[in-house]
Amino acid sequence: MPGTLPRLFGALLLLGGAGVGCSSGDDDASPSQNEGKPVHALGRVIPAPASVEPGGSPYTLTNTTAIHIDDTREVRAIGEYLAGVLRPSTGYPLPVTAESGTGGIALRLSASDESLGDEGYRLESTGDGLTLTARKPAGLFYGVQTLRQLLPAAVEKSTEQSAVWEVPGGTITDSPRYSYRGGMIDVARHFFTVDQVKRYIDQLALYKINKLHLHLTDDQGWRLAIDSWPKLTTVGGSTETGGGEGGFYTKGQYTEIVEYAGSRFLEVIPEIDMPGHTNAILASYAELNCKDTAPPLYTGIDVGFSSLCVDKPATYDFVDDVIREVAALTPGKYIHIGGDEADNTSHDDYVKFMDRAQAVVLKYGKTVMGWHQLAGAEPVAGAVAQYWGYDRTEAAERDLVAGAAKKGTLLVLSPADRTYLDHKYTSETGLGLQWAGLVEVDRAYDWDPATYLKDVGVEEGSVLGVEAPLWTETLATTSDLEVMAFPRLPGVAERAWSTGGEWDEYKLRLAGHAARWEAMGIKFYKSPVVPWPKP
Ligand code: ACM
Numbered sequence: 001m002p003g004t005l006p007r008l009f010g011a012l013l014l015l016g017g018a019g020v021g022c023s024s025g026d027d028d029a030s031p032s033q034n035e036g037k038p039v040h041a042l043g044r045v046i047p048a049p050a051s052v053e054p055g056g057s058p059y060t061l062t063n064t065t066a067i068h069i070d071d072t073r074e075v076r077a078i079g080e081y082l083a084g085v086l087r088p089s090t091g092y093p094l095p096v097t098a099e100s101g102t103g104g105i106a107l108r109l110s111a112s113d114e115s116l117g118d119e120g121y122r123l124e125s126t127g128d129g130l131t132l133t134a135r136k137p138a139g140l141f142y143g144v145q146t147l148r149q150l151l152p153a154a155v156e157k158s159t160e161q162s163a164v165w166e167v168p169g170g171t172i173t174d175s176p177r178y179s180y181r182g183g184m185i186d187v188a189r190h191f192f193t194v195d196q197v198k199r200y201i202d203q204l205a206l207y208k209i210n211k212l213h214l215h216l217t218d219d220q221g222w223r224l225a226i227d228s229w230p231k232l233t234t235v236g237g238s239t240e241t242g243g244g245e246g247g248f249y250t251k252g253q254y255t256e257i258v259e260y261a262g263s264r265f266l267e268v269i270p271e272i273d274m275p276g277h278t279n280a281i282l283a284s285y286a287e288l289n290c291k292d293t294a295p296p297l298y299t300g301i302d303v304g305f306s307s308l309c310v311d312k313p314a315t316y317d318f319v320d321d322v323i324r325e326v327a328a329l330t331p332g333k334y335i336h337i338g339g340d341e342a343d344n345t346s347h348d349d350y351v352k353f354m355d356r357a358q359a360v361v362l363k364y365g366k367t368v369m370g371w372h373q374l375a376g377a378e379p380v381a382g383a384v385a386q387y388w389g390y391d392r393t394e395a396a397e398r399d400l401v402a403g404a405a406k407k408g409t410l411l412v413l414s415p416a417d418r419t420y421l422d423h424k425y426t427s428e429t430g431l432g433l434q435w436a437g438l439v440e441v442d443r444a445y446d447w448d449p450a451t452y453l454k455d456v457g458v459e460e461g462s463v464l465g466v467e468a469p470l471w472t473e474t475l476a477t478t479s480d481l482e483v484m485a486f487p488r489l490p491g492v493a494e495r496a497w498s499t500g501g502e503w504d505e506y507k508l509r510l511a512g513h514a515a516r517w518e519a520m521g522i523k524f525y526k527s528p529v530v531p532w533p534k535p
Contacts, residue, residue: 042125042168044509045149046490047208047497049174050120056169057127061105061151063092068106071098074137075107077263082107082144086151089519091160105147106131107140119210120175123147125167138265139175142208146172153515178449180384180412180465181496182211182269183489185481186422188218188280189301190240190472191247192481198260199478200470203485203522205264207493212261213269213336213467219279219298219306223248224270228321229285235297236280241473243299254329262331269369270326273338274319275345275353279306287314301473304343310353320360327364334384335361340371351377358383372397372411375404384410384464387453390417390436398456405453405462413449414467419492421484422471425525431474432484441510441527445491446503466496479523486517486524507531 043052069079079096082105087094110133116122121134121143132143150168154161183204185197192200201212216223222236225248237248249257258268279298286294290309298306308315326335337357342350354370354377361368368374368383375385387401405411416423416436423439424432450460468489475481487510494501511531517524526532 040168042150042170042172044512045146045172046506046509046513047176047494048501048506048509049146049172050498051173052170053172054168054170056125058169059125059127059130059167061086061090061092061165061167065092065094066101066104067094067096068101068104069096069098070107070109072109072137075109075140078137078140078144079107081141081263082147085144085148086155088159089155089157089161089163090165103129105129107143108133109135109137109140111135115175116173117175119179120173121146122174123150123172125150125169125171127169130167138210141205141265142174145206145208146174148206149513149516153519156516156519176208176497177499178463178465178496180211180467181209181493182213182412182414182465182467183209184213184215184271184414184467184469186215186218186470186472187223188215188221188240188273188472190242190244190476191221191223191237192472192478193247194249194253194256196478196481197257200481200485201257201261201264201266203482203489204266204493207490208497209493210266211269211465211467212257212266213271213469214257215271215273215469215471217271217273217280217338218277219303220300221246221248222280222284224254224326225250226322226325227251228325229318231284232281232322235284239297239299241299241301242476244476251329258329258331267332267334268330269332269334269336270330271336271338271369272322272326273336273340274357275308275310275350276304276306276340276342277338278308281308281318282306285318288312288318304341307342307345307349308353310345310349315353316356316360319357320363323357323360323364323366327361327366330366333367334369335364335366336369336386337361338371339374339377340388342373347376354378369412372401375400375409379404379407379409381408384412386412386414386467388414388416388420388469390415392436395456398453402453402456402458405458409462410464411453411458411462412465412467413452413463414469415447415452418444418447419466419468420471421468421488421492422473422475425527429525431480433471433473439488440529441487441491441525442503442507442529444488445495445501445506447495449495466492468492482523483525486522487513487527487530 040054042054067079069075083094119138121139124131134140152163154163222232233248240246283297358368358380372385372387424434
């Protein structure tokens with residue numbers, strides 16, 4: 001990667017002294033030793049923290065450890081979440097208490113250190129105790145994720161394990177590079193239940209992802225109940241790619257997802273994809289078609305054939321009702337209106353439609369997000385465009401995106417040949433697509449968001465963040481999702497959180513996470529480019 005990488009390089013220099021405060025409970029740092037390039041046990045975290053200063057005695061969790069919290073509802077919830085991770089595997093009681101006490105694990109809010117920002121934290125591990133300090137609850141939650149990774153991998157098991165529960169001594173001071181760190185799941189091509197989505201949320205949270213983009217609608221299915229247009233789900237939600245029975249979320253179920261995501265500090269961004277990718281809508285309501293005839297439901301994987309009828313007043317009644325109901329259910333700031341692959345909508349109609357759809361999002365108090373084709377219309381002030389081009393995307397298209405960025409449109413980067421988790425790793429990968437090429441684990445990691453669109457003039461200040469989409473044309477089960485997300489998701493998450501980083505060092509940290517995924521029952525692809533520990 002080009003450029004200077006001050007934060008991570010600073011951290012890695014500090015890691016140079018192998019063995020300082022080395023943890024005896026260190027059962028998953030061996031890959032780094034195998035390669036002869038030591039990563040100190042305190043630095044084996046993904047995403048790489050901004051600063052790692054090993055030193056001093058390790059902290060050891062025992063049968064009498066308490067979790068001391070500041071007495072607020074949010075900090076208590078994070079303390080209980082941490083206890084929920086630690087209790088099954090350690091077998092320790094780990095009371096969560098607001099009473100003062102020494103030693104143990106402390107979760108503290110302190111406004112004083114402004115450099116930590118809204119999501120940063122400090123983790124101090126000593127022989128006398130382990131303290132997490134943050135300015136905001138989100139920072140404490142990310143500190144907890146770091147703490148998990150510093151304990152032996154067996155901590156992630158759901159039954160009692162025998163281990164020395166040590167955290168290496170030292171201090172980590174950490175905050176994210178980008179405020180937008182997203183994961184998307186396509187629940188339209190294949191439907192995934194609330195429990196399946198919650199499981200994925202937990203996996204995203206492990207790597208400090210803070211946005212859950214739900215691709216709720218597409219040609220193959222509509223997945224959220226809308227009271228004013230009930231056939232969207234009874235008809236449009238009744239199937240999926242491959243002809244399965246589909247499904248949809250009631251408003252209560254959607255709220256359950258939003259709240260669960262919120263408890264893991266992820267903001268849900270609902271996507272209603274328009275004016276293309278709309279066959280499920282058009283199949284549900286004949287009156288939304290220009291010729292008043294509904295097409296059949298669609299269960300294939302083609303794109304670009306459907307379009308809302310841009311000149312029909314009913315289309316805008318529909319858009320207003322849907323956005324109003326979705327906005328009312330969504331505490332987060334964004335509504336994503338898609339706008340990609342509207343190949344069956346003329347350019348003039350596209351511009352006309354996107355103008356009106358964006359206005360409806362604003363009317364209901366939300367911020368517009370769209371795929372980068374929005375740049376071909378007139379993005380409203382404050383709109384965010386999600387770039388999903390790849391190495392063969394034409395200059396004209398990239399210029400359009402750069403032009404919008406110059407006028408103030410912020411970009412979320414999801415380059416398809418880097419971040420599309422549905423893409424095949426190799427030509428042998430059974431699942432997945434490959435229209436943007438093959439995406440091995442190193443390719444998903446080895447790029448820099450700050451310079452990705454520099455050649456067309458996009459400055460780093462236009463980059464709001466990074467997102468890893470998980471499309472599901474070929475993915476139907478939890479295990480399918482996992483084997484495509486892992487091990488690429490942690491690398492994209494590191495691109496969103498950390499500055500800098502080299503594959504040759506990262507791959508050692510990544511290899512160390514295999515034991516964690518195994519402990520959690522997460523399926524992953526044993527890529528030959530990663531030096532996995534020998535069995
Ligand atoms: C997309 O992949 N059509 C955003």
